[in-house]
Amino acid sequence: xxxxxxxxxxxxxxxxxxxxxxxxxxxxxxxxxxxxxxxxxxxxxxxxxxxxxxxxxxxxxxxxxxxxxxxxxxxxxxxxxxxxxxxxxxxxxxxxxxxxxxxxxxxxxxxxxxxxxxxxxxxxxxxxxxxxxxxxxxxxxxxxxxxxxxxxxxxxxxxxxxxxxxxxxxxxxxxxxxxxxxxxxxxxxxxxxxxxxxxxxxxxxxxxxxxxxxxxxxxxxxxxxxxxxxxxxxxxxxxxxxxxxxxxxxxxxxxxxxxxxxxxxxxxxxxxxxxxxxxxxxxxxxxxxxxxxxxxxxxxxxxxxxxxxxxxxxxxxxxxxxxxxxxxxxxxxxxxxxxxxxxxxxxxxxxxxxxxxxxxxxxxxxxxxxxxxxxxxxxxxxxxxxxxxxxxxxxxxxxxxxxxxxxxxxxxxxxxxxxxxxxxxxxxxxxxxxxxxxxxxxxxxxxxxxxxxxxxxxxxxxxxxxxxxxxxxxxxxxxxxxxxxxxxxxxxxxxxxxxxxxx
Numbered sequence: 001x002x003x004x005x006x007x008x009x010x011x012x013x014x015x016x017x018x019x020x021x022x023x024x025x026x027x028x029x030x031x032x033x034x035x036x037x038x039x040x041x042x043x044x045x046x047x048x049x050x051x052x053x054x055x056x057x058x059x060x061x062x063x064x065x066x067x068x069x070x071x072x073x074x075x076x077x078x079x080x081x082x083x084x085x086x087x088x089x090x091x092x093x094x095x096x097x098x099x100x101x102x103x104x105x106x107x108x109x110x111x112x113x114x115x116x117x118x119x120x121x122x123x124x125x126x127x128x129x130x131x132x133x134x135x136x137x138x139x140x141x142x143x144x145x146x147x148x149x150x151x152x153x154x155x156x157x158x159x160x161x162x163x164x165x166x167x168x169x170x171x172x173x174x175x176x177x178x179x180x181x182x183x184x185x186x187x188x189x190x191x192x193x194x195x196x197x198x199x200x201x202x203x204x205x206x207x208x209x210x211x212x213x214x215x216x217x218x219x220x221x222x223x224x225x226x227x228x229x230x231x232x233x234x235x236x237x238x239x240x241x242x243x244x245x246x247x248x249x250x251x252x253x254x255x256x257x258x259x260x261x262x263x264x265x266x267x268x269x270x271x272x273x274x275x276x277x278x279x280x281x282x283x284x285x286x287x288x289x290x291x292x293x294x295x296x297x298x299x300x301x302x303x304x305x306x307x308x309x310x311x312x313x314x315x316x317x318x319x320x321x322x323x324x325x326x327x328x329x330x331x332x333x334x335x336x337x338x339x340x341x342x343x344x345x346x347x348x349x350x351x352x353x354x355x356x357x358x359x360x361x362x363x364x365x366x367x368x369x370x371x372x373x374x375x376x377x378x379x380x381x382x383x384x385x386x387x388x389x390x391x392x393x394x395x396x397x398x399x400x401x402x403x404x405x406x407x408x409x410x411x412x413x414x415x416x417x418x419x420x421x422x423x424x425x426x427x428x429x430x431x432x433x434x435x436x437x438x439x440x441x442x443x444x445x446x447x448x449x450x451x452x453x454x455x456x457x458x459x460x461x462x463x464x465x466x467x468x469x470x471x472x473x474x475x476x477x478x479x480x481x482x483x484x485x486x487x488x489x490x491x492x493x494x495x496x497x498x499x500x501x502x503x
Contacts (some may be wrong), residue, residue, distance in 0.1 A: 299312075
């Protein structure tokens with residue numbers, strides 16, 4: 001990895017950032033109130049190891065046994081490759097909205113429109129998934145029976161709260177994200193250490209013992225099914241780029257924040273999972289469905305009823321900051337999309353509050369769509385896993401479209417010219433990142449319930465096909481990609497130079 005010829009210690013001003021953005025054809029109304037740590041905290045709280053692990057620990061352990069922990073390591077390594085590719089792209093194109101403007105410059109208008117469409121839907125579904133996952137924890141803290149109706153209304157309440165907070169602007173967002181990061185990291189360490197000290201029931205060797213969850217067949221299908229926990233965990237780093245117009249010196253800071261998100265988030269997720277696995281009283285009870293929520297079992301055993309509720313408050317802070325960061329990322333994506341007149345209602349969605357320096361209508365849409373999804377989820381008996389499965393696949397599909405665009409551009413002669421590049425390793429890393437995403441996506445859509453109706457067995461693939469199909473039909477009929485004359489497909493021919501860089 002290399003940096004540009006610019007002296008890293010040279011003074012850097014907002015004018016430099018604005019001049020670079022202007023060279024890309026945009027003028028920003030956002031305030032650059034976010035530094036490296038605020039940007040990293042946004043990515044970390046979006047990734048949120050506590051939310052990811054606590055949401056899927058029980059189902060992944062039941063399907064794959066203790067070795068499912070290694071899926072977290074594999075997913076972290078795979079997504080690190082993607083983060084490196086994204087780092088190169090955002091360093092050259094630090095524009096709000098992330099994957100949409102990146103795909104626009106790397107490939108073209110149609111590819112960018114579909115990338116933005118898939119990512120927008122997947123992000124809003126992810127907001128619904130995380131909010132729905134928080135519902136039972138809210139109910140338990142309030143002392144309410146966490147039935148389906150209560151879970152739904154708690155999830156909606158969480159979304160409404162984060163919407164109000166997001167309307168407070170970038171500075172408030174950065175402060176809450178950093179507070180959420182600190183609370184989650186400290187909470188994860190304290191909880192993990194205490195569980196290991198007081199509720200450890202197994203040796204480290206358990207991490208390599210399948211306990212015959214696979215039956216008489218191969219263990220690989222069981223591990224692949226359990227791997228959803230890792231696939232769901234490791235996205236969120238792209239949110240660092242979604243708010244590029246709110247970050248100081250984005251070409252240098254955002255790639256660094258993306259990598260930090262994977263490093264620190266991955267370590268925290270592994271440690272939490274490690275402690276919980278060794279603290280589970282009975283693997284057999286989890287496998288048999290007698291202990292469907294082993295996280296609550298471990299935490300209540302370790303902390304008692306009062307301590308358990310205190311821990312759940314920390315967990316809820318993680319959920320809150322996660323939804324907050326997700327909604328911020330989604331609103332910036334919607335705003336960037338609308339700024340180029342790419343969607344119906346663009347005139348309204350691209351409106352900007354000069355008082356708060358946020359796009360209020362884009363934020364509102366990033367709340368409305370998840371609420372509709374949550375209300376509709378009541379028709380399913382296993383709503384959380386279904387929502388998460390589609391959300392993960394949609395994000396991976398959008399990521400693949402950006403990585404594929406980067407690979408295509410590189411093969412056509414594109415040489416990244418931002419403040420962060422991979423140098424001679426660029427092509428290899430890009431190919432490896434795309435290969436990982438293809439394999440991970442195949443795993444997410446693979447049918448595993450042959451006795452279920454076909455539409456249930458292929459629910460993720462069917463959902464993705466509907467989203468892509470609707471988007472494709474609209475794109476071909478309405479041709480929204482023609483509504484803007486913003487630059488597109490010029491990565492190969494255009495070399496962006498930074499203020500102060502010699503020609």
